[in-house]
Amino acid sequence: MRRLARAVDGNPRLKERVPSGAMAEIRKLFYDTAQSADPENLGALLNLVPGTQILFGTDYPYLQPPITIEPMNGLGFAAERLQAIARENALRLLPRLRG
Numbered sequence: 001m002r003r004l005a006r007a008v009d010g011n012p013r014l015k016e017r018v019p020s021g022a023m024a025e026i027r028k029l030f031y032d033t034a035q036s037a038d039p040e041n042l043g044a045l046l047n048l049v050p051g052t053q054i055l056f057g058t059d060y061p062y063l064q065p066p067i068t069i070e071p072m073n074g075l076g077f078a079a080e081r082l083q084a085i086a087r088e089n090a091l092r093l094l095p096r097l098r099g
Contacts, residue, residue: 001026001048030093032057033085037071055093056086 005022008014018025027049033042034057045054058068072082091098 027053029053030055030089033072034059034068035063037068037075039075042075051081051084052089052092054085055090 001023005026008018008022014022029049030053031045031049032055036042036045042054056072058065060068072085077085
């Protein structure tokens, strides 16, 4: 990410489009946990973005739910953070799904 940010921030034409810098824009993106819900990946991601930018992803039907859910349970996250990743962050992004 930082290599991309340096390339964008070092290019005057691109810098105009991201006046706050590329990392500020990268931190606004949402990231899913599909095939990456392990301490190493999520730890690195949480160093980059706040937990509010992480969504639960499954890659279903290619991976079945036990394979994608189990790692999330073993991360030691507080129940509120797991609930946010599993549901609340997505509902904030797509409020029409709240129902």
